Structures are given as C-alpha cells and as structure tokens.
Amino acid sequence: MTFPNPLDAQEKAAFRQGSEKSVAPVVVEARKLSLVYPTADKPVMALSEVDLTIAKSDFVSLIGPSGCGKTTLLRVIADLERPTSGHIAIEGMTPEQARLKRLYGYVFQAPALYPWRTVERNVMLPLEIMGLPKADRQQRAREQLERVGLVGFERKFPWQLSGGMQQRVSIARALALQPDLLLMDEPFGALDEITRDHLNLHLTQLWRATGKTCVFVTHSIAEAVFLSTRIVVMSPRPGRILDVIDCNSLPRERTLDIRESPEFAAIAHRVREGLKEGHSYDD
C-alpha cells in the first residue's frame, strides 16, 4: 500500500542511526498529550501532558490504579477518544488515519464476541469488513485459531466456551487483521490467576513469535513485569506518567520461572514504589 507517510524521513533517519546504535522505528509517539472530560461539577483531567514513545516490537505495559488514564491513553491511540491537546502519531499518521488503515488490533477488557456468531465467524468478522474473499477469511481464521490453541472449536458459540477461551478468541480476532500494533485493555482482568498465568505465557510466546508491537493495560504488577520490555507507571487526578521502567535485565524469552529471579523482584519493587508515590496524592 502506498500512502504518504510523513514519518518516512524520520524512520529512515532512525534506521541510519540504527546501523550504529540499533534503534527500532517509532510506532507510537505522544507529546504533551492531554484529555479533559467535561463533567457536571468540574472537568476531569483524564490525561495530563503525557509524553511517550513506543518503538517497533516493544511490549509496553501501562500500569496504575483505576482512574489513572491508562485505558484512556490506549483509547486515544486507537482513535476511540480524541485528545484535547497535544500531539500523537501512529507510524507517523494521525490515530484516525491509522484506524482507517486498520493498523491496529484491539482487545477489550471483555471478550466482546458477538453471541450470534460461531467462534470462526467471530474471528472472520474483521475480515468480512475488509472485504476479503471467503477462502482467505477461512484460511486466516484457521491460522489464528491455531495460534491461540482453539482448533476444533470453530463451530462452537461463545456461550459454550470458558471465559479464558473466549478471551483467546478475541485475541485471535484482533490478530486476524494482521495488525502491526496490538492494543490490549486488561484482557485478562476478569480471569482467575491460574488461567491468567497460562494466557500470559501464551501471550509472551505469541509476541516473541510475531514481533508485533504491543501496548498492554493492566493493574497487576506481576503481569506487567512478566510481559513487558518497558513499564509505564501512571497516576490518577490528573492522569499522568510517573515513571518508565526498562525491563531489559530480563531475557526476551520468558518462562513463568523468571518470576522467582532477583531481577524480576527488583523491577516489581520499582513499579510498586512508583505506584506508592502516585497514591500519596490521594491523602
């Protein structure tokens, strides 16, 4: 697809730099991003002057207590909310252009499967909207269901699946678009811890295999540290970024065992300290 890309020059520059320093191209870039919700009594600052850069193949977690704007930030990236001020670019485009080009896949807090469609037809929904021929749709749906380990469930309806399986279908549905960017809003928040561990392991393997850029909203410290290359700690009233923590001390290939390692504990500690700092505002 040829599309005027204002970041091309910048990207090329980044690549040139990359030959010396290996800097990956920028996928999401936010500068002084603010969003104010008008409410009855007084306006709520959901996001205040947020600066954030997400590079290709990064796995970035947004963590913070409820009301810190982490979901809002994700929705701004997805063009489901419009920022009040500031600048945001997705691969050099406005979020709206990126949405119209279907550059990202979005996984919601709830599976949000259409109950009248079978598992397979749920995964094929975005492909139908893209206007793909039927054979291609089926082929892609099969690939993605295989990827999330749900072969044999194509003809089942959502109500016949457990919560964890439903969320895996919704991930397969997001992947079926073959997006560069995967946006996930607390996808495992409603699941029990055992299922959650299992899906986290699955997700990190999937991320490593596909090399997709992931932005992941969570309120679980362990989950954030386990999955991320970088963790963005946020704080409410107004919603802002307190700390950005690199997780490069952990290997890119991760098993559940790394949660016992001292590196893991160190990062988790720093996240916890960051969150504590944010909470002092409440008192």
Added chain:
Amino acid sequence: MIKRALPVTVMTLLLLAAWYVGAAWLNWPQAAETLTRAGKPAEFADVLAQAYAMKRPILPTPDQVVAELWNSLTGYAPTSPRNLLFHTWVTAEAALTGLAMGLALGILLAAGIVYTRTLEASLLPWVIASQTIPILAIAPMIVVILGNIGLTGLLPKAVICMYLCFFPITVGMVKGLRSADPLWLDLMRTYSASGMRAFWSLRLPASMPFLFASLKVSVAISVVGAIVGELPTGGQAGLGARLLSGSYYGQTVQIWAALIMASLLSVALIAVVRGLELVLLGRAGVR
C-alpha cells in the same frame, strides 16, 4: 413428560367441569320452560338433559362445540364456505399479510427513530397516539376509505392488521437496535466499519431476540385485527364473518366453534414464531 402432563390435564378437566356447570346454570330457565310448554315432566334429570341439548343455548357445552367443529371440518370440502378451515384460511391470509406489512413498517420506523434524533421527537408521539384509538372505531373507516379508492377484499383487512401489528414491533425494535453492547460498537469502530455495515452485522442481529418477543404479541393481535376487519364488511368469508352470521341467527354453537378456531389459529401461529426463534437464535444460546 408425565410430570408435566399431569397439571395440564388436571387444569383442563377443571375448566371443562366449570364449563358444564356454567352451561347448566345459564341454560336452565330456558330448558325448564321448553319442557313445561311441551307438557313434559320437568324433573332435575330431564331439565339437565334438555339444558345440554338445546339448539340455541345461551352457553353451548364443549361436546356441542366439538361436534359442530367436527361436522364442519369433516362434512364438507376444505374449499366449501361451510367448512371452518376455509374461513380460518381467509382470516389467516389477511392476518399474515398484515403481519408482514406491520413488520416492514415497524422495522422501518424503528430504524428511523434510532438513527435520526428529530424522528424520535416527532414520530414517537404519533406512533403512541395511533394506538390509543379503539380499533373497532377506526376499522370501518379504513374499510370505507380503501373501498372508495377501489381496494377491497384482502387488503383493507391486512391494513387493519398492520395498524395493530406495527406498534409492538416498532417499540421492540427501537429497544433492540439500541441493545448492542458499547464494546461491540467500539469494535466496529476499530474496524472502521461503515454505518450500514454496523447495522447489518451488529445492530440488526443484536435486535433479533427483541424482534421475536414483539412478533409473538403481534401475531396474536394480527388475528384479532383480521377478525375485526371482517365485521364491518358484512363479510362473506372469514372467521369474523362466521361470528357475525352466527350472531344474526342466534347460532351460539357456530359462534363458539369459530371462536375456538380463532384461538387455535393464534396458538398455531405463535408456535410457528417460537419455532423460527429456536431455529434462528437457539443455537446461539438465546433462550
């Protein structure tokens, strides 16, 4: 199966018993008079037998009604005006045509109301007002107006049915088209789907359980509408015409037989809607 059949059987027997008691009580004075006039003995048993065997009872007994139904259904060809099936079909045809028209109008109005704010404010009061007019008052007017422009027979009756049917469908579909979960709508937005696409792939299927709830109400009132529509025409055919001629000649047995057929028709049509619902939505877990 037996556990479910037992209460139904008991209730049916109780209702039949009450019917027989009621028939004896209502027909008693007339039966006693008939016997006295004929100079026959009027003992309890004689009067009771007479009360259950009158030609034009105030309230016929269930066996009289069943006998009338049986004679009508088996004694004549289904195309004969003396066969109740003929009349039932005439009424069903009008009811189903009206239902189809009401369905189309109801969905159209609902889509208009859901998608345009001005229509919601301007149209909804009229939709509600239309249902406050007694159908018995407006039905002859519809027949007269349509007759004047040359439309007679099935169509005026179907229009009366439509007039009654579209309301539950509009109300149900307005709710149904708005029932899509906000996340489902967000999902459509992330796919940058068009409004039309969101309607066909999301809003319309999401509204189906609401549509079927409305349809069950509409089917029953459509049959009522068709019967009411057959009254002012002084009709030659249809269950309504049958009721009318029965009341002209005091043929209460005939009236009751037509009433039973009308309710059987409604029950059968609701069963068809229920069947469609199970086939279309049952597999998706909508019960």
